């Protein structure tokens with residue numbers, strides 16, 4: 001394969017208005033219109049796509065598992081002629097989601113057992129994950145938090161707001177708060193501002209982050225007003241979630257530009273998904289396009305062992321192979337860290353290609369990205385050689 005096999009993806013397109021030819025530009029650009037017109041039911045889906053039996057059966061079973069919903073903006077990225085479309089597979093349910101595998105779990109990262117207060121996951125000593133809503137603009141079929149997200153399953157997210165703020169105020173070891181959910185940017189500007197104001201007022205909280213797929217699913221939500229509000233809370237970072245270069249449209253690029261112009265550093269988290277982005281060509285196009293959008297690839301996740309995800313999971317070696325194909329071959333800023341969020345709750349564990357051929361007390365034997373080998377002498381030897389007793 002040549003380096004630029006996927007080069008056609010390094011262009012920015014706008015799929016609008018696509019399936020909604022009658023819509024006015026002002027409605028299309030209104031986040032409320034996008035949310036109100038999400039594709040959610042079997043009838044709506046069938047009117048726009050030819051569904052397979054697996055998809056039709058999958059949609060009928062979403063009512064008690066994880067709701068189906070796709071914003072018009074994101075729905076237009078689906079190629080109706082391609083049954084294996086990488087966008088389609090992320091958001092259109094399939095019957096395989098109801099299949100059970102013994103290794104799968106409803107809470108694969110063991111979050112529920114690490115909550116000092118409902119809605120607050122405190123796994124690492126200095127930072128917490130704060131679940132501020134259970135709703136998203138669209139629902140990813142591999143959602144690691146599907147046990148509480150979308151509001152259709154038996155388990156509900158019951159964030160104890162006052163207790164959570166008090167816990168943070170009384171826990172000075174916490175210096176970093178990550179807002180997630182659900183998607184925090186689905187909250188109104190006013191609601192979000194209240195949460196950020198309360199966190200910002202805690203002296204030991206140095207750093208706030210928001211994890212959101214809204215810039216990808218609903219770029220219309222990234223208004224100048226939202227950006228003006230967010231920039232009052234610096235240092236504020238945002239982690240977006242994009243898996244495929246086609247998701248980075250003109251609208252998404254402009255929305256990310258508005259966030260970056262507000263001084264918000266942007267990182268991207270993607271999930272390695274079978275036949276969606278588990279190839280070097282797709283990942284290379286994705287990371288290059290992210291840099292054009294001023295977002296730095298942050299994590300590439302091995303897909304969590306969430307119930308009903310076997311059809312979307314890949315071998316861990318695939319992720320390592322992708323990182324090996326990027327590191328050294330392209331801009332260092334474009335290379336994410338491949339991680340596995342440890343099953344049961346050990347946190348994120350990095351997986352890296354091995355560049356150490358061998359090592360001993362005096363030297364380390366390395367290989368570079370091209371496979372050429374190099375020796376690096378250890379400093380201990382040098383130190384010993386300089387000691388008078390060694391002369």
Ligand SMILES: *Cc1c(COP(=O)(O)O)cnc(C)c1O
Nearest residue numbers: 121122123124127128129178348
């Ligand atoms: C991912 C995660 C964080 C943040 O981890 P970083 O490596 O700092 O991005 C914090 N808490 C929990 C529970 C997480 O899953």
